Amino acid sequence: MIRVTGVSYTYINNGARVSALEDINLTIPAGQACVLIGPSGCGKTTLLYLLAGLLKPTRGEIRINGARVTRPRRQTAIILQDYGLLPWKTVWKNAALGLALRGCSRQRQQEILEPLLAALGLSGLEKRYPAQLSGGQKQRVAIARALSLEPDTLLMDEPFSALDALTREGLQQTLVDIRRQRCLTTVLVTHNIEEAVFLGQQIVVLTAAPGRLKAVLENPEAGTPDYRFSETFHRNCSRVRQLLQK
Structure with a gap:
């Protein structure tokens, strides 16, 4: 590979x-x-x-x-040491950032992200901001954003x-x-x-x-x-x- x-x-x-x-x-x-x-x-x-x-x-x-x-x-997806989350965006919008930049529709974003966030234990946190998350939760959001791009x-x-x-x-x-x-x-x-x-x-x-x-x-x-x-x-x-x- x-x-x-x-x-x-x-x-x-x-x-x-x-x-x-x-x-x-x-x-x-x-x-x-x-x-x-x-x-x-x-x-x-x-x-x-x-x-x-x-x-x-x-x-x-x-x-x-x-x-x-x-x-x-x-x-190729990359995850950095500082998570790379935008502090003014919610969990959902941070996780969906790559998909949005690629022009994916809102419906497609939901199809990809909802099961992914659930699998990473982030369901219910979609409207929170990075400052409201623990370090582990921030890293899970970064992982979700990377994996959403398949x-x-x-x-x-x-x-x-x-x-x-x-x-x-x-x-x-x-x-x-x-x-x-x-x-x-x-x-x-x-x-x-x-x-x-x-x-x-x-x-x-x-x-x-x-x-x-x-x-x-x-x-x-x-x-x-x-x-x-x-x-x-x-x-x-x-x-x-x-x-x-x-």
Whole structure:
């Protein structure tokens, strides 16, 4: 589904060229969950923006579903760390924003959003504003807005970092369920080792800046029931921690 070949990215800062990523090679099968983890400033978010088509590689190429990514694609949804909700719009209007921008009728918006909001536990909150929501509810609205566009690829930049532990774990499970139901190819950036191991069927560990691939770990049990309590989970957490400390 996603193929990253020889990708490097360099940007200009105060007239100097700064290398953010170097020679990234990565393949993510359709429907799989991939997690990017590494030290702060290693280029995780930059790689996510490259996958989204918001940035262009300095070298190399990215292909999604066989087509080269040169600009944002309609089938890719992205959820940012700060939820990206407009404070002057209600839950409904925030969730419907992408559909409205695409010219969907009110009836079509209702057909798509009503079951989606219900599935995410947001029924009855449609007229509330972001300031009236908890952090978990805000993130669910952001997820609803992304899923309403029926993407095949979902990119997430530390989506649960501001949430308490139990809310975070609940939304992690929600994400697992959504990915399986919709066969979504998912790429998530996180600093949290336990989150990376629970969510990532493929765990990509990056070096310190400029970001290079340090390891790609296969983690087929990710998201399975009671995985957090298994020896395999704790062993993989230790492995990722060791890689990050080297």
